[in-house]
Amino acid sequence: MRVHIYDLQIGDRLASNVFNDSGLHVLSNGKMLDAQDINKLFNHRIDYVEIHRRLSDDSSLAMVSKAEESARKIQPFFDLAVDGAKDLFEQVVRTGKFDAEQIHENFDPLVESFNQETDVVQLLLSLNGKDDYTFHHSVQVGMISYYLAKWLGKSREESLFTGKAGYLHDIGKSRIDSAILNKPSKLTPEEYESIKQHTLIGRDIIENSMGASALSLAALQHHERLNGSGYPHGIRGDQMHPVSKIVAVADVYSAMISSRVYQQKRDLLVVLKELHRLSFSELDPFIVQTFIRNMIPNFLGKSVSLSTGEIGKIVFTNPSDFFRPLVQVEDKFIDLADSPQIDIEMIFL
Template sequence: MRVHVTDLRPGDHIQQDAFNSNGVHVLRKGTILRMEDISKLLQHGIDYIDISPRQLAESIELLSDISESFRQVQPQFNLAFDGCRSMFEEAAMTGKFNESVVDDTFHPLVDSLSEQKDVVSLLLLFNGKDDYTYRHSIQVGMLSYYIAEWMGYSEQEAYDIGKAGFLHDIGKCRIPREILDKPGKLTPDEYEQVKLHTIYGYEMIYESTQDKITATVALQHHERGDGSGYPKAIGEDQIHPYAQICAVADVYSAMTTNRVYQSKQQLLTVLRELYGLSFGKLNGKATHAFIRQMLPYFIGKKVVLTTGESGIIVANNQSDYFRPLVQAGERFIDLSKEPDTEIQEILL
């Protein structure tokens, strides 16, 4: 059956080799399409493709497989959540935490992530409204691990960077809950107290593990390349590379997660803001690696537009990566050409 590329679904089988208008071979006959393959066809300007007839059972099975793959991650996420809470509570009482708890809870999560490349779906699935500090720590650990992998770090280095991200906010256990959970704007004095979590984190991690690099990540994850960060206002050449990766993950997670005093922002909007921050404040290589790898996984996601319409992201826009092409019913909406229309929410 011949279908338009925007009507393709993951799991479709293509019946012929796919070539673009210049004769470049794009996909082989028999390819079982993934979301990134559909994106590739769109980017090459291919309009129609021949696929094997779809069976209802196959479509249901595909959806079931996707759901099952994420269900397999859930126990490891819950384990990491419980471990994170346990570490925070122990550190609050004693000033230290049991190092073995970190590996016992974070390592199984990392192992389960090796089969989960759709980071956008992971963020949507595990972005609850409760216990922000623990969810944020897990997200920063996950994202730091992914970014390190995408930048070409070894598996062990990526794990170490992810673990540093997992621990980066441990110092917040010494900040009064009434400040962390305050629904309104912090006073200057309260903000100064919050900033101390970087120093507390360094002290707790080093005291507990003797790992100076991981401790340094906690100390420096709010430092910025232009010297505008804290606690020491140092420049990019003095910020540890692991801390620079963690900073990207930290900003993205913080801006896309529900907090007491701030509603989460839309995932693509935050990517655009990260891109702007990559010129001076956040490390450019880490930020661009993150954006480059994340963008393909927005294709196929359901969205709600500010017009009230519901649709599906069908292609990234080459002229503006953060304003994609959306199909809403029979209408195709190029958000780069409709500045008054925004994505209000991204759904699974």
Template structure:
């Protein structure tokens, strides 16, 4: 339902993301509109918005407002029929790319571009990155899916860090190729369900060196190779293969390090179940004070958190609610709607979110 800003009623909910005339993101789909949000719309000279219908008629004939609706997922993946086949094709073709790296020790630049470009062209169809990856993710082909996901996320994060479109595409490609060195690692080691021996772990760590070598032998652009070499380096010097610290680590590698951890933690593998979404972001936040670049990490979290608006959650008191607003600095303490009640976790600090549902 399209209405003028002056006709907004408290609690009206946006049905689409709002952008100003310069393309700047103003408010996210699912945001509840109150005085502060209306003021923000007016500041950006936005005079009309699309909102969810204010009433819903149940089969019984009862009319209820959106605020009182039964909790349900708000994901509306209109983009899925377009992006899913492109994503699945990228995963399948990356497997062949992997095989080429095993047999020939190189990958073809044209092949990488053919796989990645359709994804990059379609990533703007949906800004809910959280839902997108969860809906696309499966338990199969972890290594190949992970590489595709890291490429997608690296592209997003590069744009959020204000890199140009050209540079963001390059960084996305670097993310896509970051684990190509695993083609040189035995599948028995990569897929081992138990703990690796010290010798096995040392061999896994060499995938950074193998990947660097493969990419340097395949591309003219050296920055593509640096992501493969350094994505396990940590700013406190605890990473590998060279124990680099702080500014010794290339900015591209700092981007890939963040999204590599995120993708790995949301994915199910033979030795790991996927973690709760908010737990993963909290873990990234914790690591940003020791191991991964804080500016890069906080930028990633700040842009991912609004995607949780409209999602169902379970609190530590076993009550269920929906996230209706997120906080700009206290990322993990949003405003929650529970039936007719609104709970601000920045104020009610004894409450914690235990699980987020898609």
């Protein structure tokens, strides 16, 4: 059936090859469309394509069902990694170090399971939990660090190493008083100073367990900032290891998007806007831009509430302004890039 690209849905399968006006081959017959494919068609100014008839007209339910099914498949591997993080912490409490081999056993299977999926955003949100925040956070930072490294063009080996740096970045918290870690109210200056020690402790634990490497540097430096405002040493960006810069972005994102005893989960768009703001002073701008650029396409097809009170659906993302996409509201289209008076208030994921 022939459909306008505004009406395409993630999961539609092409029924013929697609060429642009210059005869350049864009997408192949049989391709199952994801968010990047639909954006590609838009960028090539293609209006209509042929797709196979959909099995169900209720695409939103189908997408939710697919996301839920993906989360169910990955959940055992996610739980294994969370339990593994708990065990690493417990080993440190008992002996002052951990079994390095367990990192590979716990983290590698999760990476393999995620590599089969395309909607990374939805999966990370689905697998996020309020309980055992420290351990869920360690796993989430590990996964985000892995994907960030991939999106930055790193090899699979380098990406996996970076993911493990993220997985271990908070290992120093194993030696911090749990009453301080889980305190529901604002920390005192003394308690905050105690928390800051986890970076130094984490470096020492990793070096004692595996030797000095970028893994121990990431644990030490993931709270340092490009403008020198971070801790523990207040170094600037040119003194930070590249892996530390990636883990820092993953850590900030995960902390802001997660539910904690003293913080409600924030809307994803608000979090990405805050990351964008921080990229002008504290976080590496290229890494942040790469992260946002790869996250935004996953919003295609998602419902949004607008400042006008209307509910719409994101149909295209704007490569020149990540936060102002094209939104369909019933039978009209609103290009937020040309409508500065209208904002997205919430994305329903």
